[in-house]
Amino acid sequence: MGVGFTVKPTPLNINQVEEEQRQMLLSWYKEHYPETHKKLEDGSEFDKYTADDLKALNAWREDVEFRAKYLKFMAESCMEFSKSLPKDTWERDDLAYSTIKEAWDFFCERRLVP
Numbered sequence: 001m002g003v004g005f006t007v008k009p010t011p012l013n014i015n016q017v018e019e020e021q022r023q024m025l026l027s028w029y030k031e032h033y034p035e036t037h038k039k040l041e042d043g044s045e046f047d048k049y050t051a052d053d054l055k056a057l058n059a060w061r062e063d064v065e066f067r068a069k070y071l072k073f074m075a076e077s078c079m080e081f082s083k084s085l086p087k088d089t090w091e092r093d094d095l096a097y098s099t100i101k102e103a104w105d106f107f108c109e110r111r112l113v114p
Helices: 014-032 034-042 051-062 064-078 087-091 097-107
Strands: 005-007 079-081
Touching: 005 097, 014 034, 014 051, 014 064, 034 051, 051 064, 064 079, 064 087, 064 097, 079 097
Parallel strands: none
Antiparallel strands: 005 079
């Protein structure tokens, strides 16, 4: 990302934060891919998903407005930056999603430091 950061401590309300992130995605799927959304909500088995459903699962990355809002939420929830980021950071195609995702996983205690 080109900016130093530390992962914030995990808050006690981490389940609420994770649910907010999950609901952001589900709302997007409901609006843009209602059939895929229904399968996600119903907890459908993997073999019920079509090739179109699988493409839909990553389609949010092409929606610049949603992606900017979603990634900013994740990053600002879990990362403390060493300096302010330019406003257009979240809309850039070369944004380091994997860095944000890894920080999010540590923040949500899905990964632990060895």
